[in-house]
Amino acid sequence: MNTNLFAAVFTVVIGSVIWVGMNQNDPSWSGNMNTCTGECYEQWKEAHGGGIAALETAKQAALAAASPEALGENYYTGCVACHGANGAGGIGPQLEGQPGDDIVAKLTAYRAGETRGGQSAMMWPVAKPMTDDDIQNLAAYITTL
Numbered sequence: 001m002n003t004n005l006f007a008a009v010f011t012v013v014i015g016s017v018i019w020v021g022m023n024q025n026d027p028s029w030s031g032n033m034n035t036c037t038g039e040c041y042e043q044w045k046e047a048h049g050g051g052i053a054a055l056e057t058a059k060q061a062a063l064a065a066a067s068p069e070a071l072g073e074n075y076y077t078g079c080v081a082c083h084g085a086n087g088a089g090g091i092g093p094q095l096e097g098q099p100g101d102d103i104v105a106k107l108t109a110y111r112a113g114e115t116r117g118g119q120s121a122m123m124w125p126v127a128k129p130m131t132d133d134d135i136q137n138l139a140a141y142i143t144t145l
């Protein structure tokens, strides 16, 4: 073994030993997590706060995605063909601009099989499977149009 190669191998071996030694004393080293509680955990959190903050953000995003408006928007994809993407109407009447209470009352009436206008039969099968929450969510979304 020539001296240069020996020196290189020596450096790597000693370097690794020192690196592992250093990191085991470092509370922020994840390999030490099992014993990292209390103050150690606080330090780890400070050092890795980004990860936790990102998780918080993802959680908030998931909650926001489950808002009535978002759920209503999702349900509204089944209404677009007749009422238009922006609720401007088409085959069905314009929904844009209608108060949420009116939307709720009208959908509830269709769900109950009531006749409102001359084409109510088109809305009966649409409204029949709706839950109260579906109707509230749709109203919440339609009022944002």
Ligand code: HEC
Residues within 6 Å of the ligand: 075, 076, 078, 079, 080, 081, 082, 083, 091, 092, 093, 094, 095, 103, 106, 107, 115, 116, 117, 118, 119, 120, 121, 122, 123, 126, 138
């Ligand atoms: C196949 C076409 C069609 C689809 C799909 C449809 N609608 Fe309708 N919608 C109509 C028609 C036609 C009317 C008018 C019915 C009448 O004469 O009472 C109507 C009426 C309504 C009304 C009452 C409007 C008013 O001012 O009188 C609401 C609210 C409504 N629809 C909401 C929805 C929602 C929400 C969806 C999706 C979940 C939906 N509709 C899907 C055709 C449709």
